Amino acid sequence: MNASKTSPDLSADLRAMTWRSLCHGVSQIFFQANPWTGLLILAAFAVGDLRMAILAAVGTILSTLAGCLMRVPTEGVALGMQGFNGCLVGAAVYAALGGQAWSYVLTVVGALLCAPVTVFFGWLLALPALKGFNLPSTTAPFCTVASILYAVSWDLHVAGSTKHVTDGAGDALARSFLSNVSEVVLVNSALGGLLILIGLFIASWRVGLAAVMGSAIGSLCALALGETTTTIEEGLAGYSGVLTAIALAVVFHHSSIASWCYAAVGTVITAVVTLLMNDATSFPHYTWPYILTTWVLLVVGARIPALRRT
Known part of the structure; x- marks a missing residue:
């Protein structure tokens, strides 16, 4: 995430959490801030399973909220920069655990963790040895949080939790x-x-x-x-x-x-x-x-x- 001026108050961050910014949080998986792109990605989740789409949406909302509470810049909230990692965490939890109750618990925990982990990677990539390259944290927070959740929930994993939709025969x-x-x-x-x-x-x-x-x-x-x-x-x-x-x-x-x-x-x-x-x-x-x-x-x-x- 690019550095910008810190928001003056929490209410400004919360006001930036509109339906458009939350859709941006989904579309930022592919580096875009476009609400229609975000909605089509959510539709793709629903093709996998409606519960997967719900967990992805929950992850987006909560990771964005956590970003607000940690006082990330309002511009970042509006552009969805705090939502995409949480969105992917929700999807990853579903892929491992399916739609059981624990999936919702772990999605909440994982989505809230995305904000501090994002801050950590921002700090890491700003160290003197790396600062000059302006490297983005991109989906590293998602990978880190999802891997931790995958490991701690090992006994809860289910086989084939993501529906494999073949859409007919083909090469x-x-x-x-x-x-x-x-x-x-x-x-x-x-x-x-x-x-x-x-x-x-x-x-x-x-x-x-x-x-x-x-x-x-x-x-x-x-x-x-x-x-x-x-x-x-x-x-x-x-x-x-x-x-x-x-x-x-x-x-x-x-x-x-x-x-x-x-x-x-x-x-x-x-x-x-x-x-x-x-x-x-x-x-x-x-x-x-x-x-x-x-x-x-x-x-x-x-x-x-x-x-x-x-």
Whole structure:
């Protein structure tokens, strides 16, 4: 989150929590502040399961509220910058625990934890060794909180809590182009991916196109690297590449031929990192492949004249 002037009082922060800002909190998963994009992403959650959509919404609201209480800037609240990590925590809890009562308890706890964990990463990335690179915390707070919740709730896990919607017959590679997009939010559905992709094009054609590029490269790399057909089809090998492509092509660099080429390279690297993590552990690594790759490439990109940060 970019630094800005601290809000003068808590009431100003709370007034910034409108339906639009909460929808922004959902759309910021893909770096966008667009309410219609947020609503389409929520629809994609509902495709997975209505209870998943409810937990994602609860996570968004509570993490935004926690951000207000910790006095994050009003601009950040209005843009949804405190909501997206909590939204993903709600989705991750559902993916592990399903719709049982404990899912709601852990979503509340996890969403409230997102604010202080976000502050921690803001402090960490502002240390002298890293400050000059202006690295974003992005979804690192979500990954951290979700991993903790996953570990402490081990005995409560259920199998197949996320509905795997196949949407009919079709080639695994072709289906993965959409399921890569939906798996960013832990939903395995071509229809869910299509809804999200429509939302991204509504927000920005460049963002939508970057998502398509990241998904295609991610799937092709996974195939070339020998990932299983099931893993590719369900989007588990290519979802991080979607975020990497958007981040490097149009969000953290000025959109140019150089940034798009750089994003393509980053997506390939992300695919390799994903494969290594898949082979190393069965523990969910969420969006860490995207985060680690993007951090490293932002540091490297800061030394490349053709890549100018926005």
